[in-house]
Amino acid sequence: MSSKAAKKKPRAPRVSKKLAKQPEKSVKGKAYATLVAELRSLLKGEYDFIANTANFSALVYNSLPDVNWAGFYFLKDEELVLGPFQGKPACVRIPFGSGVCGFAAKQCETVIVPNVHEFPGHIACDVASNSEIVIPLFDGERVLGVFDVDSPTLKRFDDQDAEGLNELVTVLVAHEEGLDQ
Numbered sequence: 001m002s003s004k005a006a007k008k009k010p011r012a013p014r015v016s017k018k019l020a021k022q023p024e025k026s027v028k029g030k031a032y033a034t035l036v037a038e039l040r041s042l043l044k045g046e047y048d049f050i051a052n053t054a055n056f057s058a059l060v061y062n063s064l065p066d067v068n069w070a071g072f073y074f075l076k077d078e079e080l081v082l083g084p085f086q087g088k089p090a091c092v093r094i095p096f097g098s099g100v101c102g103f104a105a106k107q108c109e110t111v112i113v114p115n116v117h118e119f120p121g122h123i124a125c126d127v128a129s130n131s132e133i134v135i136p137l138f139d140g141e142r143v144l145g146v147f148d149v150d151s152p153t154l155k156r157f158d159d160q161d162a163e164g165l166n167e168l169v170t171v172l173v174a175h176e177e178g179l180d181q
């Protein structure tokens, strides 16, 4: 290679206008990105399931504004059984399919409830709760349980919360399965 060619500056990558104009992350999106980074650092090198799910609950509960409960229910013999959480003491066992948690687990999908008083079969653990979001946890196709977050404010949760919380839960499950190594 000639010295002239060696000194040639690399050409800047071409970015199509369409790609370059991708919308910036919203304030909420950025907050969830920060939470994902914090979660990764909390999980780093630790594989105790109870410790990690307890810290996960504490991280979400103390970081999201306007939340009065955040925690796990794990599927055991057709029942969701209370796991690590933050907030007031909660009902310990929820039959698969019952309440918002059981519904989300059965449907295998995230459920956002703008007003829990209008959700048929809602299970009230804390009378202060007015809205709720429930994210199922999967091992492949199999439902392991759910992560539940409650708020005293009506319509507290939206699609960005669903996206952010799903990302957090996905990072947790991938870590527990050793897929992030």
Ligand code: SME
Residues within 6 Å of the ligand: 069, 090, 091, 094, 098, 099, 100, 101, 102, 121, 122, 123, 124, 125, 126, 129, 132, 148, 150
């Ligand atoms: N509201 C949930 C029960 C769990 S508590 O909110 C902590 C439900 O309807 O499944």
